[in-house]
Amino acid sequence: MSTATDPAGHWRPTTVEVDIAAFLRNVDAVREMLPPGSRLIAVLKADGYGHGAVPLARACSKHHVAMIAVASMEEAMALHEAAVDIPILVLGPLGNDEIALAAEYEIVIGVTGPEMLEAVAGVAKRRRRPVRIHLKLDSGMGRMGLVESDLARAVEILAHAPFVQLDAIYSQYSTASDPGNPHTASQVTRFREMVDKLRGSGIEAPLEHMANSAATMRSLVDPGSFVRVGMALFGGESLDRGRSALEPVMRWTTRIARLKSLPTGSPVGFGATFVTGRESRIATLPVGYADGYPFRLSGNADVLVRGRRAPIVGRISMDLITVDVTGIDDVALEDDVVLVGRQGNQIITVEELAERAGTLSYEVLCSVGRRVPRTYVGG
Numbered sequence: 001m002s003t004a005t006d007p008a009g010h011w012r013p014t015t016v017e018v019d020i021a022a023f024l025r026n027v028d029a030v031r032e033m034l035p036p037g038s039r040l041i042a043v044l045k046a047d048g049y050g051h052g053a054v055p056l057a058r059a060c061s062k063h064h065v066a067m068i069a070v071a072s073m074e075e076a077m078a079l080h081e082a083a084v085d086i087p088i089l090v091l092g093p094l095g096n097d098e099i100a101l102a103a104e105y106e107i108v109i110g111v112t113g114p115e116m117l118e119a120v121a122g123v124a125k126r127r128r129r130p131v132r133i134h135l136k137l138d139s140g141m142g143r144m145g146l147v148e149s150d151l152a153r154a155v156e157i158l159a160h161a162p163f164v165q166l167d168a169i170y171s172q173y174s175t176a177s178d179p180g181n182p183h184t185a186s187q188v189t190r191f192r193e194m195v196d197k198l199r200g201s202g203i204e205a206p207l208e209h210m211a212n213s214a215a216t217m218r219s220l221v222d223p224g225s226f227v228r229v230g231m232a233l234f235g236g237e238s239l240d241r242g243r244s245a246l247e248p249v250m251r252w253t254t255r256i257a258r259l260k261s262l263p264t265g266s267p268v269g270f271g272a273t274f275v276t277g278r279e280s281r282i283a284t285l286p287v288g289y290a291d292g293y294p295f296r297l298s299g300n301a302d303v304l305v306r307g308r309r310a311p312i313v314g315r316i317s318m319d320l321i322t323v324d325v326t327g328i329d330d331v332a333l334e335d336d337v338v339l340v341g342r343q344g345n346q347i348i349t350v351e352e353l354a355e356r357a358g359t360l361s362y363e364v365l366c367s368v369g370r371r372v373p374r375t376y377v378g379g
């Protein structure tokens with residue numbers, strides 16, 4: 001790995017390498033799961049699940065990706081300013097100023113409730129120009145979206161908002177990753193009922209979308225429906241269901257910054273929670289919880305050194321981690337260390353870290369700190 005300074009001024013050896021080619025292969029693998037007429041909305045919120053939304057969005061082709069979805073107007077504007085030429089959907093919720101901004105920059109607005117719909121209608125009326133929206137229905141997540149009792153008001157608003165262009169109606173599964181859960185089917189039923197009710201009142205959209213990664217990888221997609229997929233594009237291992245079609249995109253590495261021998265009985269790290277039980281080689285790594293490496297992995301995860309697993313010992317500090325490399329032949333200062341990814345025939349997955357830390361792979365990915373520079377390969 002290159003250690004040189006780069007134009008952005010990255011000197012720390014702790015970096016995340018993002019494999020754009022792997023990301024694009026995942027895009028293709030997901031597209032192959034889609035029924036006829038369906039298209040992919042690539043979800044690149046939270047800075048592309050920690051990978052960097054702009055480089056990934058730029059790598060996407062209009063032919064493969066119908067839209068890019070993000071959570072906030074800041075995220076949408078970052079893509080807009082980077083001249084991404086794929087339509088952007090902001091999932092929201094948005095306040096009034098953000099709605100006006102979205103309208104101005106022709107960012108498609110995910111409308112999450114009747115108040116927001118009214119605000120969009122107001123903006124569209126003032127501008128006297130079409131504002132494109134996707135209308136979200138709550139089919140059983142209980143979070144955002146219109147519920148049954150909001151529909152009449154939504155119909156009323158839309159009937160008097162000629163500049164509001166309803167491009168799609170959508171909803172969000174809450175249990176699609178659990179094949180045994182009957183709630184998924186009940187959400188489909190609820191969604192269909194609500195869509196029918198809107199249609200009965202003269203409100204129709206040319207497009208629908210409901211499936212996230214889990215639903216898409218389980219083929220719970222109606223022909224012609226779009227899908228909103230995030231995690232699968234980053235190789236979500238559990239979504240792959242043993243098919244090995246999806247590849248990890250992130251490789252997180254650092255280097256040994258200090259290497260020492262400590263005698264038996266030496267405490268290591270804050271709180272002296274670990275004490276060497278033998279004469280030990282302890283390597284210190286310049287990465288910590290301020291970089292998003294979960295504190296919960298203190299004494300509870302491995303890293304890869306010279307193709308071997310080495311356990312983290314003691315507490316993870318803000319900027320440092322200590323690992324026990326006793327018995328790893330030829331280990332040396334400045335050796336490359338893998339926190340997430342492959343080295344030799346060993347691999348540490350985000351899922352492994354998430355499970356050990358008692359969290360989600362999603363959280364591990366999007367917690368990787370801003371101070372960890374991302375480098376892009378395979379683009």
Ligand SMILES: *Cc1c(COP(=O)(O)O)cnc(C)c1O
Pocket residue numbers: 043045091172211212213214228229230231232
């Ligand atoms: C984040 C998000 C998705 C993508 O979920 P994945 O599980 O990462 O595929 C889809 N839809 C909405 C509304 C989201 O917020």
